[in-house]
Amino acid sequence: MNRRKFTAAGIITIVLALIAASCGGTSTDTVADAPVTTDGAAVAAVESHHPEGMGWELVWSDEFDGDTVDETKWDYEENCWGGGNQEQQCYTNRIDNTFISDGILHIKAVEESFTGIDGSEDWENADQLPEKTLPFTSGRIRTKDQGDWKYGRFEIRAQLPYGQGLWPAIWMLPTDYEYGGWAASGEIDIMEAVNLKTVFTPDKNAVHGTLHFGAEWPSNVNAGTFIQLFDDHPSDAFHVYAIEWEEGEIRWYVDDVHYATQVADGWYSQQTAEDGTVTIVEGNAPFDQRFHLILNVAVGGTWPGPPDASTVFPQEMLVDYVRVYECSASPEDGKGCGTVAPTATMVAGKQPPEPTEVIFTSPFTGEFDPTALGDTMTIFEGDQIFPWKWDSYNASGGLDFELIETDDPDYGTVIQTTFNSNEALVFFQSPVTYDLSDWVDGSVEFDMRVTELGNASNFMMKVDCVHPCGTGDFPIGQPPVGEWVHYEIPIADLLSHSGSTLDLSLVNTPLVVFPAWGNQDGAVIQIDNVEWTR
Numbered sequence: 001m002n003r004r005k006f007t008a009a010g011i012i013t014i015v016l017a018l019i020a021a022s023c024g025g026t027s028t029d030t031v032a033d034a035p036v037t038t039d040g041a042a043v044a045a046v047e048s049h050h051p052e053g054m055g056w057e058l059v060w061s062d063e064f065d066g067d068t069v070d071e072t073k074w075d076y077e078e079n080c081w082g083g084g085n086q087e088q089q090c091y092t093n094r095i096d097n098t099f100i101s102d103g104i105l106h107i108k109a110v111e112e113s114f115t116g117i118d119g120s121e122d123w124e125n126a127d128q129l130p131e132k133t134l135p136f137t138s139g140r141i142r143t144k145d146q147g148d149w150k151y152g153r154f155e156i157r158a159q160l161p162y163g164q165g166l167w168p169a170i171w172m173l174p175t176d177y178e179y180g181g182w183a184a185s186g187e188i189d190i191m192e193a194v195n196l197k198t199v200f201t202p203d204k205n206a207v208h209g210t211l212h213f214g215a216e217w218p219s220n221v222n223a224g225t226f227i228q229l230f231d232d233h234p235s236d237a238f239h240v241y242a243i244e245w246e247e248g249e250i251r252w253y254v255d256d257v258h259y260a261t262q263v264a265d266g267w268y269s270q271q272t273a274e275d276g277t278v279t280i281v282e283g284n285a286p287f288d289q290r291f292h293l294i295l296n297v298a299v300g301g302t303w304p305g306p307p308d309a310s311t312v313f314p315q316e317m318l319v320d321y322v323r324v325y326e327c328s329a330s331p332e333d334g335k336g337c338g339t340v341a342p343t344a345t346m347v348a349g350k351q352p353p354e355p356t357e358v359i360f361t362s363p364f365t366g367e368f369d370p371t372a373l374g375d376t377m378t379i380f381e382g383d384q385i386f387p388w389k390w391d392s393y394n395a396s397g398g399l400d401f402e403l404i405e406t407d408d409p410d411y412g413t414v415i416q417t418t419f420n421s422n423e424a425l426v427f428f429q430s431p432v433t434y435d436l437s438d439w440v441d442g443s444v445e446f447d448m449r450v451t452e453l454g455n456a457s458n459f460m461m462k463v464d465c466v467h468p469c470g471t472g473d474f475p476i477g478q479p480p481v482g483e484w485v486h487y488e489i490p491i492a493d494l495l496s497h498s499g500s501t502l503d504l505s506l507v508n509t510p511l512v513v514f515p516a517w518g519n520q521d522g523a524v525i526q527i528d529n530v531e532w533t534r
Contacts, residue, residue: 059324064105069100083301088307090132106316107139107317114133118130139296140296151246151333155323158238158319160193165308165311167301171189172187173187184214184286191208192210195305206228215271221350250262278353376533378531380529380530391428412528420521422455431508436504441491445532451481456520460476461489461514468501471501473517
């Protein structure tokens with residue numbers, strides 16, 4: 001559930017009886033493939049598939065038959081961070097938000113003000129995080145370090161909440177982050193849905209299956225598709241959501257219907273060395289390590305948008321059971337037990353970027369010592385300056401990023417960014433972190449000219465210490481169109497900014513610039529003379 005947006009690409013109708021017959025009676029750049037559509041009259045009964053009969057052996061389960069959440073299996077997450085998606089809920093361990101009743105797990109989103117830490121309890125500096133107050137509460141539980149698996153069948157029977165701004169999810173994250181931070185070590189979304197039962201568009205009564213992979217944010221990518229549930233709406237009835245994960249392949253199912261497949265040829269994990277050289281990990285990385293399960297209901301965020309006057313609270317995701325199976329035929333690679341429909345969508349996935357030569361203005365020595373600098377640390381001045389390589393993040397496929405010769409006689413070569421989407425940014429980043437604590441009394445400075453405003457109504461900057469550690473979005477206002485504006489932002493202001501978790505001893509991204517998220521399309525900006533001063 002980290003920084004994603006999905007778009008539909010048409011509808012394919014599949015008669016489920018044919019799928020059942022083909023399976024022996026059982027069964028995205030972003031969403032680049034067409035979704036599957038189901039007809040409620042043909043949806044298979046939820047208990048029609050018996051994994052044991054296919055060679056699957058049950059190795060872990062929770063039927064939620066007790067009176068309380070089993071804390072030997074589940075761990076509560078407790079924070080008001082927003083998940084890196086600008087979500088509006090605080091996750092709590094209260095029975096108001098997560099409880100069991102009559103054999104059903106309830107994860108309940110409530111409209112109420114709550115205060116908690118502005119970050120993840122997993123971060124090393126969690127005990128130093130500031131607090132944040134948000135307008136909703138909800139629940140998020142996980143099996144981390146109590147249920148961690150590589151390969152198998154993961155099956156969850158659930159009924160989903162509905163309404164504008166509601167974002168239920170059943171998903172998996174890596175337990176060990178073997179290949180680096182999100183999403184270089186991967187993310188597996190078994191089921192996600194947003195804004196169910198709102199004004200109909202192709203993805204408003206659908207559930208999504210997605211993989212996130214590539215490099216660490218913001219150079220991550222994702223690929224997936226979705227399945228339509230026109231009848232037996234996912235908010236009106238229980239459905240069984242499942243994946244079958246084997247070495248080099250992951251398949252998605254709803255009520256025994258195999259609707260999507262992704263294979264290792266369409267995913268990768270990208271590593272960056274200290275000299276900026278990019279390599280791709282060999283094999284099936286990142287989906288060859290152990291992952292754990294997460295169940296949650298988010299409220300708001302960059303994908304669904306915020307709740308509105310039509311949203312009814314409270315809202316609940318109901319979970320009947322969670323079951324994990326191992327393939328008895330070959331548990332080491334998970335192969336030999338799969339149920340495969342030839343009509344399932346084969347998601348194309350993403351290919352790794354072509355290797356590029358890293359060119360810096362200053363001679364590359366393999367070392368950089370910020371303590372040896374004077375009162376100015378230059379990050380960009382007409383070209384890249386080691387170790388600060390310029391780059392861009394583009395979540396939804398629309399951004400032009402280039403060096404140009406400006407028409408202003410006082411400026412030479414500048415970076416120009418054209419925003420053709422609403423979720424993109426430009427940044428300067430090193431492959432490793434540096435201790436910039438000596439600059440605590442200094443400033444971040446840069447020149448920016450907006451040549452086209454487009455839909456932008458405000459601009460932001462920030463500094464990161466390996467995202468999500470950072471200042472958060474720091475507003476810098478809306479500059480006049482066509483004029484160069486010099487910005488000088490005190491580092492003390494960035495440290496004291498609401499929600500800031502900036503650690504100056506771990507800086508890897510000394511500047512990020514972008515129009516406010518969600519309102520960017522059509523904006524064109526130019527940047528020059530980026531430096532830290534003290």
